Amino acid sequence: DTAVSQTPKYLVTQMGNDKSIKCEQNLGHDTMYWYKQDSKKFLKIMFSYNNKELIINETVPNRFSPKSPDKAHLNLHINSLELGDSAVYFCASTLTGVPYGYTFGSGTRLTVV
Amino acid sequence: AQKVTQAQTEISVVEKEDVTLDCVYETRDTTYYLFWYKQPPSGELVFLIRRNSFDEQNEISGRYSWNFQKSTSSFNFTITASQVVDSAVYFCALRRIQGAQKLVFGQGTRLTINP
Numbered sequence: 001d002t003a004v005s006q007t008p009k010y011l012v013t014q015m016g017n018d019k020s021i022k023c024e025q026n027l028g029h030d031t032m033y034w035y036k037q038d039s040k041k042f043l044k045i046m047f048s049y050n051n052k053e054l055i056i057n058e059t060v061p062n063r064f065s066p067k068s069p070d071k072a073h074l075n076l077h078i079n080s081l082e083l084g085d086s087a088v089y090f091c092a093s094t095l096t097g098v099p100y101g102y103t104f105g106s107g108t109r110l111t112v113v
Numbered sequence: 114a115q116k117v118t119q120a121q122t123e124i125s126v127v128e129k130e131d132v133t134l135d136c137v138y139e140t141r142d143t144t145y146y147l148f149w150y151k152q153p154p155s156g157e158l159v160f161l162i163r164r165n166s167f168d169e170q171n172e173i174s175g176r177y178s179w180n181f182q183k184s185t186s187s188f189n190f191t192i193t194a195s196q197v198v199d200s201a202v203y204f205c206a207l208r209r210i211q212g213a214q215k216l217v218f219g220q221g222t223r224l225t226i227n228p
Contacts (some may be wrong), residue, residue: 031214041152041202043218056215090158094214102216104158 003027006091006105013081014113020077021108023091029103030096031055032074034066037088037107049074050096081112115140117207119219126195127227134190134222136205142166147181147188148206148216158204164188166210195226 004025013019025032033056034046048056049068063079078085088109092102116139126132138147149161162172164181172179176193192199205219 033215035216041221041223043204043216043221045215045217048215088156092216096214102160106157109156 003103004091004093004105006089006108008108009106010109010111012111012113015081015083017081018077018079019081019110020075021089021091021110023074023076023105025072025091025093025103027093027103028095029093030071031094032068032071033092033094033102034074034076035090035092035104037090039087043090047074047076078110081110083112086110086112115142115145115207115209115217117205117217117219119203119205119222121222122220123223123225125225125227128197129194131191131193132195132224132226134192134203134205134224136188136190136219138186138188138205138207138219140186140207140209142209142211144210146208146210148208149179149188149190150204150206150218151201152204152221153201161190161203192224195224197226197228200224200226 006023031050033048035043036046037043046060047066051071052068065077068074088107090107091105094102118137145166147164151159169181178191180189202221202223204221206216208216
Protein backbone atom coordinates (compact mmCIF):
# COMPACT_ATOMS: atom_id res chain seq x y z
CA ASP A 1 0.00 0.00 0.00
CA THR A 2 2.85 2.35 -0.88
CA ALA A 3 1.61 5.93 -1.18
CA VAL A 4 4.00 7.25 -3.85
CA SER A 5 5.96 4.62 -5.71
CA GLN A 6 8.74 5.17 -8.20
CA THR A 7 10.32 2.70 -10.55
CA PRO A 8 13.05 1.84 -10.97
CA LYS A 9 14.84 2.53 -7.71
CA TYR A 10 18.24 2.39 -9.38
CA LEU A 11 19.12 3.03 -12.98
CA VAL A 12 22.60 2.78 -14.49
CA THR A 13 22.90 3.64 -18.15
CA GLN A 14 25.34 4.85 -20.73
CA MET A 15 25.66 8.36 -22.10
CA GLY A 16 23.43 8.99 -25.04
CA ASN A 17 20.75 6.52 -24.05
CA ASP A 18 17.09 7.36 -23.51
CA LYS A 19 15.43 6.28 -20.27
CA SER A 20 12.17 6.70 -18.38
CA ILE A 21 11.28 6.86 -14.71
CA LYS A 22 7.73 6.14 -13.59
CA CYS A 23 5.76 7.43 -10.64
CA GLU A 24 2.37 6.45 -9.29
CA GLN A 25 0.42 7.65 -6.27
CA ASN A 26 -2.64 6.10 -4.64
CA LEU A 27 -3.45 8.99 -2.30
CA GLY A 28 -6.10 10.63 -4.45
CA HIS A 29 -3.85 13.68 -4.88
CA ASP A 30 -4.29 15.87 -7.92
CA THR A 31 -0.84 17.43 -8.20
CA MET A 32 2.43 15.63 -8.85
CA TYR A 33 6.01 16.82 -9.04
CA TRP A 34 9.49 15.83 -10.11
CA TYR A 35 12.40 17.04 -8.04
CA LYS A 36 16.09 16.53 -8.76
CA GLN A 37 18.64 16.07 -5.98
CA ASP A 38 22.19 16.63 -7.16
CA SER A 39 25.41 15.24 -5.74
CA LYS A 40 25.56 18.09 -3.20
CA LYS A 41 22.11 17.09 -1.94
CA PHE A 42 20.47 20.20 -3.30
CA LEU A 43 16.78 19.61 -4.10
CA LYS A 44 15.21 21.54 -6.93
CA ILE A 45 11.84 21.30 -8.58
CA MET A 46 11.73 20.35 -12.24
CA PHE A 47 8.09 19.92 -13.20
CA SER A 48 4.61 19.84 -11.76
CA TYR A 49 1.33 18.56 -13.15
CA ASN A 50 -2.13 19.30 -11.83
CA ASN A 51 -4.86 17.01 -13.16
CA LYS A 52 -2.70 16.08 -16.17
CA GLU A 53 -1.92 19.73 -16.94
CA LEU A 54 1.65 21.02 -16.79
CA ILE A 55 1.73 23.92 -14.31
CA ILE A 56 5.39 24.23 -13.39
CA ASN A 57 8.24 23.88 -15.85
CA GLU A 58 11.47 25.14 -14.37
CA THR A 59 14.59 25.75 -16.41
CA VAL A 60 15.21 22.19 -17.45
CA PRO A 61 16.85 21.01 -20.71
CA ASN A 62 14.26 19.94 -23.23
CA ARG A 63 15.83 16.47 -23.22
CA PHE A 64 13.61 16.00 -20.15
CA SER A 65 9.96 15.43 -20.99
CA PRO A 66 7.37 14.71 -18.34
CA LYS A 67 4.11 12.98 -19.14
CA SER A 68 1.02 12.59 -17.00
CA PRO A 69 -1.50 10.14 -18.48
CA ASP A 70 -3.82 10.69 -15.50
CA LYS A 71 -3.63 12.44 -12.17
CA ALA A 72 -2.27 9.36 -10.42
CA HIS A 73 0.72 8.94 -12.73
CA LEU A 74 3.65 11.11 -13.69
CA ASN A 75 6.50 9.81 -15.80
CA LEU A 76 9.80 11.39 -16.71
CA HIS A 77 11.50 10.59 -19.99
CA ILE A 78 15.07 11.66 -20.56
CA ASN A 79 16.64 11.67 -24.02
CA SER A 80 20.33 11.59 -24.86
CA LEU A 81 21.48 11.15 -21.28
CA GLU A 82 24.52 13.10 -20.15
CA LEU A 83 26.92 12.56 -17.25
CA GLY A 84 25.45 15.62 -15.53
CA ASP A 85 22.04 14.00 -15.40
CA SER A 86 23.32 11.65 -12.71
CA ALA A 87 21.25 12.44 -9.63
CA VAL A 88 18.43 11.19 -7.46
CA TYR A 89 15.03 12.02 -8.89
CA PHE A 90 12.14 12.28 -6.46
CA CYS A 91 8.48 12.16 -7.34
CA ALA A 92 6.02 13.81 -4.97
CA SER A 93 2.32 14.48 -4.76
CA THR A 94 -0.07 16.77 -2.93
CA LEU A 95 -3.72 17.83 -2.96
CA THR A 96 -4.47 21.35 -4.15
CA GLY A 97 -5.75 23.65 -1.45
CA VAL A 98 -4.93 21.26 1.37
CA PRO A 99 -2.07 22.57 3.51
CA TYR A 100 -0.10 19.39 3.76
CA GLY A 101 3.51 18.87 3.00
CA TYR A 102 4.23 16.71 0.07
CA THR A 103 4.33 12.95 0.08
CA PHE A 104 7.58 11.92 -1.56
CA GLY A 105 8.50 8.74 -3.31
CA SER A 106 11.65 6.92 -2.26
CA GLY A 107 13.66 8.30 -5.17
CA THR A 108 15.32 6.94 -8.30
CA ARG A 109 19.10 7.03 -8.33
CA LEU A 110 20.17 7.60 -11.92
CA THR A 111 23.82 7.01 -12.79
CA VAL A 112 25.04 7.87 -16.26
CA VAL A 113 28.37 6.31 -17.21
CA ALA B 114 11.39 35.20 -5.44
CA GLN B 115 11.60 32.79 -2.56
CA LYS B 116 14.78 31.59 -0.96
CA VAL B 117 15.73 29.38 1.95
CA THR B 118 19.18 29.46 3.50
CA GLN B 119 20.65 26.85 5.80
CA ALA B 120 24.03 28.30 6.56
CA GLN B 121 25.29 25.26 8.46
CA THR B 122 26.51 22.77 5.88
CA GLU B 123 27.61 20.17 8.40
CA ILE B 124 27.27 19.77 12.15
CA SER B 125 28.87 17.07 14.26
CA VAL B 126 28.07 16.55 17.93
CA VAL B 127 28.43 13.87 20.54
CA GLU B 128 25.39 11.85 21.51
CA LYS B 129 23.13 13.43 24.15
CA GLU B 130 24.17 16.96 23.23
CA ASP B 131 21.50 19.43 22.14
CA VAL B 132 21.83 20.77 18.61
CA THR B 133 20.08 23.56 16.72
CA LEU B 134 19.76 23.69 12.95
CA ASP B 135 19.26 27.17 11.55
CA CYS B 136 16.92 28.14 8.74
CA VAL B 137 16.42 31.62 7.33
CA TYR B 138 14.00 32.34 4.52
CA GLU B 139 13.05 35.13 2.13
CA THR B 140 9.65 35.69 0.61
CA ARG B 141 7.46 38.62 -0.39
CA ASP B 142 4.33 36.70 0.52
CA THR B 143 2.63 37.58 3.77
CA THR B 144 1.29 34.06 4.20
CA TYR B 145 3.21 30.89 3.50
CA TYR B 146 4.13 27.48 4.87
CA LEU B 147 7.44 26.35 6.30
CA PHE B 148 8.58 22.75 6.55
CA TRP B 149 11.35 20.57 7.86
CA TYR B 150 12.25 17.27 6.23
CA LYS B 151 14.73 14.63 7.31
CA GLN B 152 16.74 12.55 4.85
CA PRO B 153 18.40 9.62 6.63
CA PRO B 154 21.24 7.65 5.01
CA SER B 155 18.65 5.37 3.38
CA GLY B 156 17.71 8.33 1.19
CA GLU B 157 13.99 8.84 1.60
CA LEU B 158 12.54 12.24 2.54
CA VAL B 159 10.67 12.18 5.81
CA PHE B 160 8.23 14.95 6.69
CA LEU B 161 8.81 16.36 10.18
CA ILE B 162 6.70 19.49 10.55
CA ARG B 163 4.64 22.12 8.73
CA ARG B 164 4.15 25.61 10.13
CA ASN B 165 1.76 28.32 8.90
CA SER B 166 3.19 31.81 8.76
CA PHE B 167 0.30 33.17 10.80
CA ASP B 168 0.96 30.79 13.67
CA GLU B 169 4.10 31.76 15.55
CA GLN B 170 3.65 29.34 18.40
CA ASN B 171 6.66 27.20 18.98
CA GLU B 172 6.13 23.49 18.72
CA ILE B 173 7.58 20.57 20.60
CA SER B 174 7.37 16.93 19.61
CA GLY B 175 9.32 14.68 21.91
CA ARG B 176 12.99 15.60 21.60
CA TYR B 177 12.28 17.87 18.62
CA SER B 178 11.29 21.52 18.89
CA TRP B 179 10.88 24.30 16.40
CA ASN B 180 11.27 28.04 16.93
CA PHE B 181 9.48 30.17 14.34
CA GLN B 182 10.25 33.90 14.41
CA LYS B 183 8.55 35.85 11.66
CA SER B 184 10.33 39.08 12.65
CA THR B 185 13.70 37.54 11.77
CA SER B 186 12.40 35.20 9.03
CA SER B 187 13.80 32.19 10.84
CA PHE B 188 12.49 28.72 11.53
CA ASN B 189 15.07 26.90 13.61
CA PHE B 190 14.99 23.27 14.62
CA THR B 191 16.41 21.93 17.88
CA ILE B 192 17.07 18.34 18.79
CA THR B 193 17.42 17.76 22.51
CA ALA B 194 19.53 14.89 23.85
CA SER B 195 20.58 13.86 20.37
CA GLN B 196 20.86 10.22 19.42
CA VAL B 197 22.86 8.42 16.75
CA VAL B 198 19.62 7.72 14.86
CA ASP B 199 19.19 11.48 14.40
CA SER B 200 22.14 11.45 11.99
CA ALA B 201 20.74 12.62 8.66
CA VAL B 202 20.54 15.53 6.28
CA TYR B 203 17.85 17.97 7.35
CA PHE B 204 16.09 20.29 4.94
CA CYS B 205 14.10 23.42 5.63
CA ALA B 206 11.59 24.35 2.92
CA LEU B 207 9.14 27.12 2.04
CA ARG B 208 5.92 26.97 0.07
CA ARG B 209 3.54 29.65 -1.04
CA ILE B 210 -0.08 29.36 0.02
CA GLN B 211 -1.37 30.94 -3.18
CA GLY B 212 -0.16 30.12 -6.63
CA ALA B 213 2.18 27.33 -7.67
CA GLN B 214 2.65 25.05 -4.72
CA LYS B 215 6.25 24.12 -5.21
CA LEU B 216 8.57 23.55 -2.29
CA VAL B 217 11.68 25.68 -2.23
CA PHE B 218 14.37 23.88 -0.25
CA GLY B 219 17.40 25.09 1.62
CA GLN B 220 20.76 23.51 0.89
CA GLY B 221 20.41 21.06 3.75
CA THR B 222 22.43 20.52 6.92
CA ARG B 223 24.23 17.22 7.38
CA LEU B 224 23.98 16.28 11.05
CA THR B 225 26.26 13.61 12.44
CA ILE B 226 25.73 12.33 15.96
CA ASN B 227 28.77 10.50 17.27
CA PRO B 228 28.45 7.83 19.98
